[in-house]
Structures are given as structure tokens and as C-alpha cells.
Amino acid sequence: MKLEFTVNGEARSIEVDPLRRLLDILRDDLALTGTKEGCGEGECGACSVIVEGKLVNSCLVPATQCAGAEVLTVDGLSESERGEMITESFALMHGAQCGFCTPGMVMAAEALLREQNDPDEEAVREGLAGNICRCTGYDMIVDAIQDAAKRGKGLW
Amino acid sequence: MSITTPIPRVDAQEKAAGAAAYIADFDYATALTARFYRSDFPRGRITGRYIPELPSGYYWVDHTDVPGKNAVVLIKDDLPAFAEEEIRYRGQIIGILCGPDPLEVDRLLREVAIEYEPIEPAPTLDDGISCKGGAMHGEDNVFARLALDRGDVDTAFAGATKIVEGTYETGFQEQLYMEPQGLVSWFEGGTVVVHGSMQCPYYVKHSVEVVMGDAARTRIKAAVIGGGFGGKEDYPEIMGAPLSVAALKVGRAEPGRPLRMIFDRTEDMAFTSKRHPSRTKIRTAHDEDGTIRGIESEVTLDGGAYETYSLIVLMRAIFHSTGAYHIPNAKIRGRAVATTTVPSGAFRGFGAPQSLFSIEMHMQKCARTFGVEPLAYRRRFFQKKGDRTVTGGLLRDEVILDRLLVRLDEMSGYGEKQKRYAAEAAERRNASVVDAGSGAHRARGQGGALWRGIGISVFNHGAGFTGDGEQRIIKGKAAVHKRADDVVEIRCATTDMGQGPKTTFRKVVGAVLDIVPEEVVFVEPDTDICPDSGPTVASRTMMVVGFLLQEAAKELKATWTPGEEQTVTRAYEMPPGMAWDQNALDGDAYAAFGWGVNACEVEVDPVTYEVRVVHAWGVYDVGKAIDERVVNGQIQGGMSQALGYGAIEKLHVDETGTFLQRTMADYIIPTALDFPRTGADTIDNPYTYGPFGAKGMGEMVHDGGHMAYAAAVEQAIGAACPRIPLVPEVIMEIRNDET
Numbered sequence: 005m006k007l008e009f010t011v012n013g014e015a016r017s018i019e020v021d022p023l024r025r026l027l028d029i030l031r032d033d034l035a036l037t038g039t040k041e042g043c044g045e046g047e048c049g050a051c052s053v054i055v056e057g058k059l060v061n062s063c064l065v066p067a068t069q070c071a072g073a074e075v076l077t078v079d080g081l082s083e084s085e086r087g088e089m090i091t092e093s094f095a096l097m098h099g100a101q102c103g104f105c106t107p108g109m110v111m112a113a114e115a116l117l118r119e120q121n122d123p124d125e126e127a128v129r130e131g132l133a134g135n136i137c138r139c140t141g142y143d144m145i146v147d148a149i150q151d152a153a154k155r156g157k158g159l160w
Numbered sequence: 161m162s163i164t165t166p167i168p169r170v171d172a173q174e175k176a177a178g179a180a181a182y183i184a185d186f187d188y189a190t191a192l193t194a195r196f197y198r199s200d201f202p203r204g205r206i207t208g209r210y211i212p213e214l215p216s217g218y219y220w221v222d223h224t225d226v227p228g229k230n231a232v233v234l235i236k237d238d239l240p241a242f243a244e245e246e247i248r249y250r251g252q253i254i255g256i257l258c259g260p261d262p263l264e265v266d267r268l269l270r271e272v273a274i275e276y277e278p279i280e281p282a283p284t285l286d287d288g289i290s291c292k293g294g295a296m297h298g299e300d301n302v303f304a305r306l307a308l309d310r311g312d313v314d315t316a317f318a319g320a321t322k323i324v325e326g327t328y329e330t331g332f333q334e335q336l337y338m339e340p341q342g343l344v345s346w347f348e349g350g351t352v353v354v355h356g357s358m359q360c361p362y363y364v365k366h367s368v369e370v371v372m373g374d375a376a377r378t379r380i381k382a383a384v385i386g387g388g389f390g391g392k393e394d395y396p397e398i399m400g401a402p403l404s405v406a407a408l409k410v411g412r413a414e415p416g417r418p419l420r421m422i423f424d425r426t427e428d429m430a431f432t433s434k435r436h437p438s439r440t441k442i443r444t445a446h447d448e449d450g451t452i453r454g455i456e457s458e459v460t461l462d463g464g465a466y467e468t469y470s471l472i473v474l475m476r477a478i479f480h481s482t483g484a485y486h487i488p489n490a491k492i493r494g495r496a497v498a499t500t501t502v503p504s505g506a507f508r509g510f511g512a513p514q515s516l517f518s519i520e521m522h523m524q525k526c527a528r529t530f531g532v533e534p535l536a537y538r539r540r541f542f543q544k545k546g547d548r549t550v551t552g553g554l555l556r557d558e559v560i561l562d563r564l565l566v567r568l569d570e571m572s573g574y575g576e577k578q579k580r581y582a583a584e585a586a587e588r589r590n591a592s593v594v595d596a597g598s599g600a601h602r603a604r605g606q607g608g609a610l611w612r613g614i615g616i617s618v619f620n621h622g623a624g625f626t627g628d629g630e631q632r633i634i635k636g637k638a639a640v641h642k643r644a645d646d647v648v649e650i651r652c653a654t655t656d657m658g659q660g661p662k663t664t665f666r667k668v669v670g671a672v673l674d675i676v677p678e679e680v681v682f683v684e685p686d687t688d689i690c691p692d693s694g695p696t697v698a699s700r701t702m703m704v705v706g707f708l709l710q711e712a713a714k715e716l717k718a719t720w721t722p723g724e725e726q727t728v729t730r731a732y733e734m735p736p737g738m739a740w741d742q743n744a745l746d747g748d749a750y751a752a753f754g755w756g757v758n759a760c761e762v763e764v765d766p767v768t769y770e771v772r773v774v775h776a777w778g779v780y781d782v783g784k785a786i787d788e789r790v791v792n793g794q795i796q797g798g799m800s801q802a803l804g805y806g807a808i809e810k811l812h813v814d815e816t817g818t819f820l821q822r823t824m825a826d827y828i829i830p831t832a833l834d835f836p837r838t839g840a841d842t843i844d845n846p847y848t849y850g851p852f853g854a855k856g857m858g859e860m861v862h863d864g865g866h867m868a869y870a871a872a873v874e875q876a877i878g879a880a881c882p883r884i885p886l887v888p889e890v891i892m893e894i895r896n897d898e899t
Contacts, residue, residue, distance in 0.1 A: 035187070037181075038177065040338075041184070041340075044426075048824055078177065091172075094173065094175075095173040098789040099172070100172040101658035102338065102658030103171070103384070104339040104386030104387060109176075136824070138336050138387055138829060140793055140797045140800075141800030141801075142796075143838060
């Protein structure tokens with residue numbers, strides 16, 4: 005099928021198999037490798053992107069569901085003021101160790117902060133429930149997201 | 161500014177932005193997809209192979225293509241790179257199929273057929289011990305047998321007024337680094353290159369050299385690593401040795417053509433090495449007041465189908481078998497047994513989390529037996545400076561367990577809660593006696609309040625390689641290199657798999673040279689550029705390699721010549737006074753020990769036996785924290801992993817030895833909601849031969865969470881919990897056995 009959609013604000017038109025995973029389209033067809041594959045079955049959240057304003061696992065989204073959609077990936081988000089704020093907080097608060105889950109965490113943070121711009125710890129943990137991290141025990145990820153909310157007051 | 165004061169993690173923003181390059185992110189545009197052909201039967205002898213006719217550009221590679229020795233060298237070399245005749249576990253590597261189209265590679269793999277004579281599998285420890293289906297290793301399936309003897313155990317037991325006995329069991333654990341295993345390899349101009357996700361570039365180099373023989377020189381490069389935990393200590397060799405053979409075959413036909421092998425999660429979980437399951441029998445001989453006169457401990461590890469690392473995991477297990485306690489008379493026996501499962505391998509802690517669980521749960525049992533509060537009981541046997549360890553080593557440094565415990569009590573309120581929850585448990589017991597008399601079933605607590613408990617664990621962890629291994633085997637080197645533009649580079653083979661040396665090594669070198677850490681360059685490990693610093697394992701990164709870098713930086717500072725290129729390399733030297741006899745396993749097993757105390761508070765649902773961890777805390781002596789946040793991040797992450805090990809991470813095998821949990825949907829690791837914020841702290845106790853006083857700590861943080869959790873559950877449910885993971889169905893079995 006011919007897939008026409010918007011990725012990180014840029015209109016794209018590519019020929020793909022209708023069942024091709026959004027994750028593969030992003031990584032292999034569009035060379036946007038910021039989005040990671042951790043499990044390929046929607047359990048880990050490393051491949052989280054925002055489609056039409058909703059946080060989704062891109063490994064579970066087929067091309068057909070992307071027609072006309074607006075997709076935001078970590079590669080795009082991190083260029084924005086909000087994205088820079090979040091990624092900087094991950095460095096300041098050590099919210100990333102191996103870093104493989106982190107792009108997905110950053111997308112989950114953006115989705116959460118759009119909903120609540122000053123989340124308490126419980127809300128942050130709820131917001132991260134679909135994203136697995138094996139390194140940090142999550143505490144410093146929570147710290148990073150709350151730090152971004154605080155330093156970036158007014159951005160969301 | 162103290163070295164401990166945290167700085168932003170140097171590599172974190174790039175990682176968060178998705179800009180860091182993991183192996184799957186590299187654009188190897190012309191790469192062929194390479195996949196393993198694995199045995200689909202658990203045990204037997206191959207009698208015939210059918211390989212389909214391959215289209216042009218596709219390759220089949222197997223043991224007949226190995227120019228050197230067909231073995232993966234991992235301490236032992238009993239695991240073949242490609243299986244020849246014998247198969248000992250489902251999933252053993254038989255061949256590699258590679259070609260341009262991944263779907264076509266998969267289709268061709270499905271056409272490969274292997275004929276074989278089956279042999280009865282031996283999936284469990286007991287099957288391995290009884291040599292079910294015949295011995296697969298030697299005559300008795302025992303890979304390794306070790307013994308430690310201190311003092312006079314027979315006299316201690318002969319004079320005892322009471323003997324306490326127990327058997328303790330721990331299960332498999334999957335590392336579950338978030339980035340699956342992945343390597344790219346190619347052959348060009350006489351060199352075979354392996355690039356990818358690995359903890360130990362020089363271990364990969366040695367394993368590739370063995371399969372290559374004289375066919376190629378080797379170069380190994382590490383990419384950014386998405387987690388390791390030991391899982392990328394041995395497996396990149398198991399994967400890289402056969403892959404390099406395939407790269408050689410392809411490269412001879414198509415020079416420089418890369419082979420790309422990236423596992424999906426299912427292949428990774430099903431076939432990469434796990435933590436050794438263990439069973440430990442302990443007997444202690446006591447005086448009337450509970451004093452421990454002697455200990456007999458028998459540790460058995462499930463080594464899986466090939467020996468690989470089992471001998472050295474067993475060593476660490478027995479060296480930690482008396483925990484943080486001084487027990488003058490000890491008879492310790494250890495063995496690692498063959499079974500038809502994936503070879504067990506390295507996992508953070510490397511045998512210590514298993515044996516420390518056993519001794520700590522046994523201390524719980526002793527405390528109950530003698531009616532003493534568990535921490536008060538333990539305190540009576542704490543090791544102190546000047547004591548001899550179970551290997552006869554001398555504890556040269558202050559042991560500050562008492563100070564760690566003061567801090568832990570401040571954070572957790574352990575002392576007060578322990579008393580309160582003990583009183584609650586006593587009340588429940590009394591109520592249940594009354595209920596039992598009236599025939600009611602409220603004893604189980606239906607409709608009642610949650611059962612609460614708090615538990616504690618005390619432990620130590622030997623940092624660095626065992627005994628004189630650093631000097632005799634590893635001979636680690638590390639360099640600081642000053643370029644002509646006066647920029648300083650760190651050149652070592654230590655990888656940053658998330659534990660932070662890209663930040664902390666820069667801090668050490670920067671502090672010595674008065675350079676801002678961010679301006680020091682960390683060269684991505686590459687065996688053509690970086691000296692062999694040894695593997696990134698065994699809590700040796702900061703203490704051993706960091707010390708070499710500190711000393712090299714001091715020398716560079718003393719000889720600094722502006723505008724000139726300078727390299728200073730330092731090689732490991734054993735600290736003075738250390739002595740070790742490898743044959744007798746006698747002397748200083750480790751140069752230094754880190755120490756830790758953990759507490760965990762739980763609530764158990766009396767109907768479903770679901771456990772909620774309400775709080776967890778850890779206080780550690782790591783010598784000196786090079787960065788408070790890096791260290792606390794290790795504590796929080798390591799304790800979360802240990803709590804997962806103790807509470808939820810169930811991994812079982814079927815009747816053939818195949819893992820039943822093969823996806824992240826059925827092997828459950830902690831989410832952000834499973835465990836609470838972990839209280840983390842350290843107390844300084846500087847070590848002379850560590851940089852700025854730092855000791856090893858990366859593994860120790862996985863040593864105590866599971867015991868503190870199990871001890872808390874014991875208090876809550878009023879029954880001994882000698883095995884983990886303590887999932888609700890296990891707690892139910894334990895309760896049913898009690899009543």
C-alpha cells in the first residue's frame with residue numbers, strides 16, 4: 005500500500021506492506037533509529053511513540069493504522085524544547101543507565117506531562133506502567149520526569 | 161567538590177534522545193541476515209543432516225567450516241561452537257544460515273532437517289545427579305567439585321548441644337537486559353571483525369581467535385550496550401565464535417560483506433544463559449545459648465548442559481557460603497551438575513546471591529530456634545577486622561556493619577517495626593489456637609487485616625577476581641592517552657553497559673588532572689586501540705580498572721608536556737600482603753569486600769497470599785562512592801532485580817529442560833508499580849587500593865534484596881521460607897505444609 009502520514013511534522017509517502025509494523029517503518033524505512041525494539045510483543049514499551057496524541061507500542065501498530073496519522077517519535081520530540089527538557093532531566097537525575105528503554109520512557113513522559121503537567125510520584129509510576137526498565141528500579145526515572153515538570157513549568 | 165557529589169550522567173541525554181548507537185542502529189546497508197539453526201530436540205546424537213539447496217548469495221555454515229578449534233572458550237572449552245554429533249539441550253547451535261532476505265533465510269531454515277538418535281533428557285538437578293539417560297559429562301555429571309575446610313568441624317559437632325539443619329533453594333533467573341543480544345561480523349583484508357553488544361571485548365577476542373586458528377587476525381569493537389548483568393559476559397562469545405566463522409566463509413567469497421545477527425526477545429530468552437539454580441544443605445552446631453560452633457554446608461548448582469563458567473560460579477558461591485559471619489569451624493562442599501538445559505552462566509553476583517540466600521535464611525532459622533530477634537542473633541557472629549574468612553583470608557580493613565545498621569534503622573525503623581509485627585504475628589497465632597478449638601477457619605485470616613512483616617539481610621561481596629586471578633590470569637591494563645591537542649582519552653576495554661564508567665572513569669581521571677569530566681574522552685572499547693583491561697565483570701570495574709586509570713592519570717600529570725602526544729599505561733599489581741593458593745583455595749580469596757545491609761517490609765494478603773512490598777532499603781559500604789547518584793542508581797536497580805528474583809521472577813523448565821517462560825508476557829520482571837521507592841545510602845570506608853578509596857559494588861546490590869524479602873514474608877506468614885521465588889502459590893504450599 006501507499007502509506008501517507010506525518011512523522012515528526014514531516015509529510016511522508018512510502019510504499020509498504022499493509023501489515024508492516026510501524027516500528028520497522030520508522031527504523032528501517034525512515035532510518036529513525038531512536039525508537040528501540042525490546043520485545044516485539046508490546047510488553048516492554050521501548051518502542052513507544054505517540055500516534056494521533058496517544059502513546060502506543062509501535063511494534064503492535066500495522067501500517068494500515070497509520071494512514072493519514074500524525075506520528076511523533078523520540079527523534080522528533082528530542083529536537084523540541086519539551087523534548088530537550090525531558091532528556092536533560094534524564095541526564096541530571098540519572099534516569100538512564102543502559103539507556104535502551106529510555107527513548108520509550110521519554111515518550112511516556114511526554115504523553116503523561118501532556119495530561120498532567122505536575123504529576124505526583126504515583127501518577128508518574130502509573131504513567132510508566134507500560135514501560136519496562138531493568139537497570140534503575142525506576143526511582144530515578146520518576147525523579148527525572150518530576151524534574152522536567154518542575155524545570156519546564158509552562159511548557160506543557 | 162567531593163568526588164561523591166553527583167554530576168549529570170555524561171551519556172544519558174544522548175541515550176534519552178535516541179541518538180546513542182546500539183548495534184541494531186548501525187546502518188550496515190549491505191549486511192546479510194544471519195540466524196542460528198538450533199536443535200529442536202533436547203538430547204541425542206546427530207546421525208544425518210539435510211541442508212536444502214541454497215539460492216545464490218545464501219550460505220550454510222557449520223562445524224566443517226571452522227578453521228581452528230571448534231570450541232567456545234569460556235574458562236572451560238567443552239561447549240562446541242557448532243554441534244558436531246552430540247546435542248545436550250534444545251536450542252544448541254548446529255549451524256548458521258545467512259543471506260540477503262530475512263524471510264528467505266527463515267524459509268530455508270525451516271527446510272533444514274536433522275536426523276538423530278534421541279537420548280533421555282535430564283532436565284532437573286535431581287535428574288542430573290542421578291545421571292538420567294546416562295552421564296553426559298564424565299562418569300557422574302559433576303562438572304566441578306570444590307571443598308573448603310577450616311578448623312575442626314567434627315569436634316564442633318561432637319560437642320554441640322543443638323544442631324540446626326535446613327535446605328535452601330533458588331531458581332533460574334533471566335538477566336533480561338532490555339537490548340537483546342546482537343553482533344555484526346565481517347572478514348576483510350585478513351581480519352575478522354566483530355562489532356556489537358558485549359561486556360568483554362577481549363573475551364570475545366579470545367573465543368574468536370580459537371575458532372579462527374591462523375585463518376584471520378581478530379578485531380573486536382563494542383557498541384553502546386543496552387544492559388548486561390552478566391548476560392553479555394558469556395553469550396557474546398557463544399554467539400560470536402560461530403558468527404565469526406560464518407563471516408570468514410562469506411568474506412572469502414564477498415570481502416567485507418557484514419553478517420548481522422540480532423536476536424528477537426523470544427530467541428534471547430529461550431537460549432541465552434541464566435543464573436545457576438541452587439540447592440544448599442546447611443547444618444550448624446550450637447551451644448545452648450545458640451552460639452555457632454561449626455558449620456557444614458553443601459552447595460549444588462545446576463550448571464546446564466556444558467560447564468562453561470560453572471567452576472568459577474561455584475567458587476564464588478562457596479567463598480560466600482558463610483556470609484558476613486565468623487564461624488571458626490567450617491566444612492564446605494560444592495558441586496556443579498550437568499542437566500539438559502541451556503548452559504547456566506554469568507549473572508550479577510555470580511553464585512553469591514544463591515549462597516548468601518542460604519546462609520541468611522539459615523540464620524533466620526537459627527534465630528527462631530533459639531528465640532532471639534533475627535538481627536540480634538546475627539550480630540553475635542559479625543566478622544570484624546583481623547578475622548579470618550572461610551578461605552583463611554585476613555580481613556585487613558575495618559568492618560563497619562554496625563554503622564551501616566544504625567543508618568538502616570534510622571531509614572527503616574526496623575527495630576521498632578520488627579517488635580510490632582512480631583507481636584501482631586503472636587496475636588494471630590493465639591487467635592488461631594482459639595479458632596482451631598472452635599473448628600473455625602479464621603486462622604487463615606480470611607476477612608482479617610493484612611499480615612505484615614519486616615526482614616533484614618546482612619552480607620558482603622568479594623570484589624574483583626578470585627584470589628590471585630587478577631595478577632595470574634587477567635593482567636589488566638588501562639591507559640590514559642593525551643593527544644597533541646592536550647585532550648585526554650581514556651583507553652581501556654571496560655564497557656559501559658549502564659553501570660556508569662563513562663561518567664565515573666571521567667570523574668576519576670578528571671579529578672586527578674584537574675579537567676572537567678565532560679572534557680575527558682572515553683574511547684569506545686576496540687581491541688585495536690584499547691589495552692586488555694580484563695572483562696567488565698566481578699565488581700572490578702571501578703576498584704581494579706578505575707585504580708589503574710587513577711594511577712596512570714597521576715603519572716600523566718607528573719610528566720605532562722603541553723602540545724605533545726603522551727600515553728601512560730598501568731598494569732595491575734596485587735596489593736602487598738595478599739596471599740592465595742589456587743590449588744588449596746586457601747588465603748585471601750578477594751582483595752577487598754564490600755558490605756551491605758538491606759531491609760524489606762511487606763504486607764501479605766491472607767486470602768490470596770499476594771505480597772506487597774511496602775518499603776525496601778539498602779545501606780552499603782562501597783569504600784567511597786565515586787558518584788552518589790551512580791551508586792544509588794546501582795543500589796535501587798540492583799535491589800529491584802533482587803526483589804524480582806525473590807518475589808516474582810519464576811522460570812521453570814519442562815520435562816526436556818526447555819524453559820516454559822519464553823516471553824516478557826510470562827517471565828515477569830518488576831514494573832514501576834511493583835516495588836516502592838528504594839531507600840539507598842552509603843557510608844564511607846575508603847580502601848587503599850581503590851581510586852579515591854572506592855571498592856567494587858555492582859554485584860553486591862543484587863546480594864541482599866531477596867533474603868530481606870523472604871525474611872519479611874517469614875515474619876508475616878509465620879512460617880519458614882526456604883526457597884525463592886516466593887510467588888503466591890509457593891507461599892500457599894508453605895502455609896499448607898505448616899497447617
